[in-house]
Amino acid sequence: xxxxxxxxxxxxxxxxxxxxxxxxxxxxxxxxxxxxxxxxxxxxxxxxxxxxxxxxxxxxxxxxxxxxxxxxxxxxxxxxxxxxxxxxxxxxxxxxxxxxxxxxxxxxxxxxxxxxxxxxxxxxxxxxxxxxxxxxxxxxxxxxxxxxxxxxxxxxxxxxxxxxxxxxxxxxxxxxxxxxxxxxxxxxxxxxxxxxxxxxxxxxxxxxxxxxxxxxxxxxxxxxxxxxxxxxxxxxxxxxxxxxxxxxxxxxxxxxxxxxxxxxxxxxxxxxxxxxxxxxxxxxxxxxxxxxxxxxxxxxxxxxxxxxxxxxxxxxxxxxxxxxxxxxxxxxxxxxxxxxxxxxxxxxxxxxxxxxxxxxxxxxxxxxxxxxxx
DNA sequence: AAATCGGGGCG
DNA sequence: CGCCCAGATTT
Numbered sequence: 001x002x003x004x005x006x007x008x009x010x011x012x013x014x015x016x017x018x019x020x021x022x023x024x025x026x027x028x029x030x031x032x033x034x035x036x037x038x039x040x041x042x043x044x045x046x047x048x049x050x051x052x053x054x055x056x057x058x059x060x061x062x063x064x065x066x067x068x069x070x071x072x073x074x075x076x077x078x079x080x081x082x083x084x085x086x087x088x089x090x091x092x093x094x095x096x097x098x099x100x101x102x103x104x105x106x107x108x109x110x111x112x113x114x115x116x117x118x119x120x121x122x123x124x125x126x127x128x129x130x131x132x133x134x135x136x137x138x139x140x141x142x143x144x145x146x147x148x149x150x151x152x153x154x155x156x157x158x159x160x161x162x163x164x165x166x167x168x169x170x171x172x173x174x175x176x177x178x179x180x181x182x183x184x185x186x187x188x189x190x191x192x193x194x195x196x197x198x199x200x201x202x203x204x205x206x207x208x209x210x211x212x213x214x215x216x217x218x219x220x221x222x223x224x225x226x227x228x229x230x231x232x233x234x235x236x237x238x239x240x241x242x243x244x245x246x247x248x249x250x251x252x253x254x255x256x257x258x259x260x261x262x263x264x265x266x267x268x269x270x271x272x273x274x275x276x277x278x279x280x281x282x283x284x285x286x287x288x289x290x291x292x293x294x295x296x297x298x299x300x301x302x303x304x305x306x307x308x309x310x311x312x313x314x315x316x317x318x319x320x321x322x323x324x325x326x327x328x329x330x331x332x333x334x335x336x337x338x339x340x341x342x343x344x345x346x347x348x349x350x351x352x353x354x355x356x357x358x359x360x361x362x363x364x365x366x367x368x369x370x371x372x373x374x
Numbered sequence: 375a376a377a378t379c380g381g382g383g384c385g
Numbered sequence: 386c387g388c389c390c391a392g393a394t395t396t
Contacts, residue, residue: 085380144391185391228388261380
């Protein structure tokens, strides 16, 4: 079979399959480019099932692009809480504001303009242009690279940026005239539902007849991808500082810096220690916490008893955290330090927390309320 | 090209 | 436990 015939077969059969099997997803019920944009940002490195409830809450609170642009940043971050990769939320709002200022509030339709928006890279540019505006641009994500690697039996390492470029050329050549929106979604849908990473369901695949990877019996070993490095452990002591006097029943928390890991999220005060040996010595942790918080203008007395332990797994590192208890020594501190705040259970939901601190604080408040009730 | 950026689900 | 997910940005 000629290559062009094979490509036509692939596109036609995939489209036919998609129109019958496509999932009913919230963002597929909307033609609003803004809604499609929001969904694509949320779906970066994040599963469909995880995104669905977040998408509903987000478009319910920020139904239009201008409402997102006008919202307080804290509230946008709060609606992203637990979804991860929080720079996505800040970039999305920043880009929404740019669209209001530069494009009159309408999502632009050119490749140059769309790809210039913050948080919108090669994949998302193609996704917005094709899904929202039916333009014949490729949208190559992990699903698409897996499907194409198998169908054409390609050994290119999909971890390499150059591979994504060549995949985009192939993907674009496969788009049927006037069908960019459905075709690009079909390609991803096949990767998500049939041509899955571990155990592809070839009998259910609409294009298995001419799949070269399957012909060669290599569908399970493709795509080729270099392995990621293992996450390194980082040892930390966190502290729950119980307030006194006017701050009785409250706990000291702080906001993370504007950039970097978990930017602008809230957390328990904590310090990093150099090695696991120090981490096994709570007395050393108590001293380090007292010193570190003194630097910040907060006087505390920490006990050397571990009252909680938690682990937070990131892609490139693992936080191992032991939690100590402490009492505030004075009352008039941290007043002029906006990064630190006293909060009680009633304030908890006003702040955006990484999962690990949400869990630790929830446990503490539940325990404290129990204790008080007796 | 490599590192940085979350969190969860699954074999 | 390792791998991957509708990736983008920074270095």
